[in-house]
Amino acid sequence: MASQAIEIVQYHSLVRNLVAKDLKVRYKNSVLGFVWSLLHPLLLMVVFTFVFTQLLDQRQEDFPVFVLTALLPWHWTSTAVAAGTTSLVDNAPLINKVYFPRILLPVSVVLSTGANYVLGLPALFLFMALFDRPFTPWLLAIPVLVLIQAIFLTAVVLVLAPLNVYFRDTSVLVEVGLTAWFFMTPIFYSIEWVVPHLAAWMYRINPMAAIVSEYRVIMYSGSVPDPLFTARTGATALALLVVGYLIFTRLNRNLGEHL
Amino acid sequence: MRRLGGAAPRGDIAVELRGVSRRFRLHHETRTSFQDWFIGLVRPRGKGEEFWALRDISFSLRRGESLGILGRNGAGKSTLLKLITRVLEPTSGEIIVNGRTLAMLELGAGFHPELSGRDNVYLNGSIYGYSRRQMAEKFDRIVAFAELERFIDTPVKHYSLGMFMRLGFSIAVHLDPDILVIDEVLSVGDAAFQRKGYQALRDLKANGTTILFVSHWPELVREFCDRAILLQEGRLIDNGPVDAVAAHYERMLQAQPGEAAILRVRAVDAAGRVVEAVPSGRDLRIEVLLRVPPSGGGDLLLAIDLYDRDGNHLFGSTGRLADLGAPTVGEDPATRRVCAVIHQLPVAPTTLTIAATLQHPGATGLDEVDRQDTEVEVIAPWSVRERGLLRLDHAWEWEPADAAADALPELRVEAER
Numbered sequence: 240m241a242s243q244a245i246e247i248v249q250y251h252s253l254v255r256n257l258v259a260k261d262l263k264v265r266y267k268n269s270v271l272g273f274v275w276s277l278l279h280p281l282l283l284m285v286v287f288t289f290v291f292t293q294l295l296d297q298r299q300e301d302f303p304v305f306v307l308t309a310l311l312p313w314h315w316t317s318t319a320v321a322a323g324t325t326s327l328v329d330n331a332p333l334i335n336k337v338y339f340p341r342i343l344l345p346v347s348v349v350l351s352t353g354a355n356y357v358l359g360l361p362a363l364f365l366f367m368a369l370f371d372r373p374f375t376p377w378l379l380a381i382p383v384l385v386l387i388q389a390i391f392l393t394a395v396v397l398v399l400a401p402l403n404v405y406f407r408d409t410s411v412l413v414e415v416g417l418t419a420w421f422f423m424t425p426i427f428y429s430i431e432w433v434v435p436h437l438a439a440w441m442y443r444i445n446p447m448a449a450i451v452s453e454y455r456v457i458m459y460s461g462s463v464p465d466p467l468f469t470a471r472t473g474a475t476a477l478a479l480l481v482v483g484y485l486i487f488t489r490l491n492r493n494l495g496e497h498l
Numbered sequence: 499m500r501r502l503g504g505a506a507p508r509g510d511i512a513v514e515l516r517g518v519s520r521r522f523r524l525h526h527e528t529r530t531s532f533q534d535w536f537i538g539l540v541r542p543r544g545k546g547e548e549f550w551a552l553r554d555i556s557f558s559l560r561r562g563e564s565l566g567i568l569g570r571n572g573a574g575k576s577t578l579l580k581l582i583t584r585v586l587e588p589t590s591g592e593i594i595v596n597g598r599t600l601a602m603l604e605l606g607a608g609f610h611p612e613l614s615g616r617d618n619v620y621l622n623g624s625i626y627g628y629s630r631r632q633m634a635e636k637f638d639r640i641v642a643f644a645e646l647e648r649f650i651d652t653p654v655k656h657y658s659l660g661m662f663m664r665l666g667f668s669i670a671v672h673l674d675p676d677i678l679v680i681d682e683v684l685s686v687g688d689a690a691f692q693r694k695g696y697q698a699l700r701d702l703k704a705n706g707t708t709i710l711f712v713s714h715w716p717e718l719v720r721e722f723c724d725r726a727i728l729l730q731e732g733r734l735i736d737n738g739p740v741d742a743v744a745a746h747y748e749r750m751l752q753a754q755p756g757e758a759a760i761l762r763v764r765a766v767d768a769a770g771r772v773v774e775a776v777p778s779g780r781d782l783r784i785e786v787l788l789r790v791p792p793s794g795g796g797d798l799l800l801a802i803d804l805y806d807r808d809g810n811h812l813f814g815s816t817g818r819l820a821d822l823g824a825p826t827v828g829e830d831p832a833t834r835r836v837c838a839v840i841h842q843l844p845v846a847p848t849t850l851t852i853a854a855t856l857q858h859p860g861a862t863g864l865d866e867v868d869r870q871d872t873e874v875e876v877i878a879p880w881s882v883r884e885r886g887l888l889r890l891d892h893a894w895e896w897e898p899a900d901a902a903a904d905a906l907p908e909l910r911v912e913a914e915r
Contacts (some may be wrong), residue, residue, distance in 0.1 A: 249627055250624070250627055251629075252620075252623075252624040252628070252629045252630050253624040253625055253627070255624070255630070256617075256620055256621045256624040256630075257621075257624075259617075260610055260613060260617070260621055263612070263613060263617065264610065264612045264613070267612070332604075332607060333607055333608045333625070334585070335580075335585060336585065336601065336603045336604050336607035336608070337583070337585070337601060337603075337607060337608060337625055337626065338583050338584035338585050338599075338601075339625050339626075339627065406531050406532045406535065407531050408531040408532050408533055409532070412532065492587065495580070495585055495586045495587070496522060496523070496586075
């Protein structure tokens with residue numbers, strides 16, 4: 240395991256170049272391309288705001304900010320999981336021609352989609368300012384949450400990417416799964432609206448529920464995130480990463496034969 | 499399995515394979531899915547046939563040597579390269595690679611069409627583990643060699659195939675690998691660039707790069723390689739100087755199936771390695787590789803004859819193929835290996851010509867079907883006191899010393915009388 244860690248350090252420029260490639264291709268080397276990448280969560284924000292404040296008469300104040308604080312990190316999750324799942328299959332020609340640590344492919348997807356998320360945060364700050372939401376020093380805790388989410392997403396794609404090599408319809412199931420996951424995560428609703436005994440379970444089995452609620456506490460409510468709760472979420476993510484890594488190394492062995 | 503990085507504990511060995519085999523499972527449906535898996539629960543199907551792409555391959559390559567890998571399509575050449583470049587893992591056996599390995603299996607593998615040539619140079623370099631700074635040093639030379647100065651900031655999707663290949667080739671030769679693995683990629687671009695490409699490879703070779711070169715063109719292999727191995731049906735059937743192996747391969751290509759032929763004759767040591775010299779008085783093993791028609795060729799005769807430097811016929815022996823029961827080589831039942839062992843070769847130092855002849859008992863005696871010769875040097879600590887054609891096992895003996903001692907006192911007694 241130590242030698243693999245050294246190898247990943249040796250290939251650090253590959254990670255950087257893969258992330259740069261993803262971003263350049265996504266933005267097509269233009270500022271407009273970057274704005275375009277934010278369109279998806281912003282449009283969803285408009286739709287949800289219309290549905291919940293106009294059609295359903297939902298009284299949650301500053302609903303656009305309320306929903307955007309969750310939509311942006313969710314957008315990271317959904318793009319990372321979808322693209323991460325197909326990352327090995329998409330790069331089959333390369334994997335069959337050149338040796339490099341294959342783990343870097345799903346990892347770089349999490350990083351590039353994460354960079355896209357972080358670059359989009361100023362848009363969220365803009366909406367916070369427009370709706371006069373409080374800017375507190377607790378915003379400085381955002382990097383911790385970003386780190387926890389990155390660890391969690393890496394764990395997920397490390398399992399799904401090789402699985403998609405063996406079972407090519409994994410990506411189809413992931414698409415359906417992401418929709419279900421979206422509804423099961425407190426994005427367009429608050430965790431406080433959930434029946435209490437189920438809310439506890441939601442936190443336990445869905446790390447995204449915890450992560451999204453933490454973002455919302457900081458950026459929407461402007462209050463203090465519970466450090467113990469955050470630590471627990473982080474520990475869960477790390478444990479999942481170890482499991483994901485072990486599964487990846489196990490499945491990686493016969494990968495070349497199936498690509 | 500073990501791979502070694504920069505350190506070279508085993509002296510000047512660049513690549514070594516020990517008993518390497520690789521098995522594939524043939525999946526009848528190329529695409530597996532959960533759907534198939536569920537259907538399989540209800541209606542089980544076979545686990546898929548096994549197929550050994552490579553069987554028990556062993557060879558080693560010293561630093562700076564260049565090795566040609568010959569064989570027909572499906573002989574296992576590509577699998578071998580993928581094992582050496584770590585794209586595939588062996589099913590069993592050990593592969594040791596000392597040094598930075600770079601594979602030219604497909605030029606421009608890993609190029610992204612939307613990125614510029616410049617970005618692709620850096621991306622491609624990092625796929626091989628080179629940092630941005632290392633690539634920046636080589637960048638100008640790479641672009642100049644590929645003759646793409648004007649187009650380096652254009653996305654490579656607008657490149658012609660020739661430009662694409664030129665850039666890929668240029669990156670590969672400028673990365674200064676310790677070991678370069680090439681899979682017939684030199685049909686790059688126009689004739690002028692091809693010449694330049696060959697020259698670049700020659701320069702790399704002159705600078706001590708170890709080269710593994712796969713081709714089914716024996717001519718190219720002859721030009722670039724010192725040594726060659728020949729694969730057939732996943733087995734290594736020949737390993738030696740490039741001219742001999744290429745000749746063997748050419749004979750293999752020319753041999754008509756159904757016709758008996760001698761594919762190769764050579765002197766080997768007890769482990770089966772080719773030897774160019776044998777000490778006088780030691781065992782000489784002669785290995786003959788035969789192609790036998792499917793009918794079995796039961797009445798065919800195999801003759802081994804030995805001639806010295808002056809053409810004297812020293813010895814000859816004939817065996818019936820039916821009695822030999824030679825083991826099959828590889829999966830091809832038509833190829834047989836026969837070994838003749840001459841115990842304690844009693845020949846004086848000379849250049850020994852070994853002739854293997856396949857004969858057919860015809861109406862008027864014996865018809866020669868095929869014949870192949872090889873030469874082996876017989877060496878010995880030959881002293882001035884030995885001469886002649888043969889080196890016979892001999893010893894000088896005095897009358898036994900104790901007998902002489904017994905006789906002496908008697909003489910003395912006689913003298914005293």
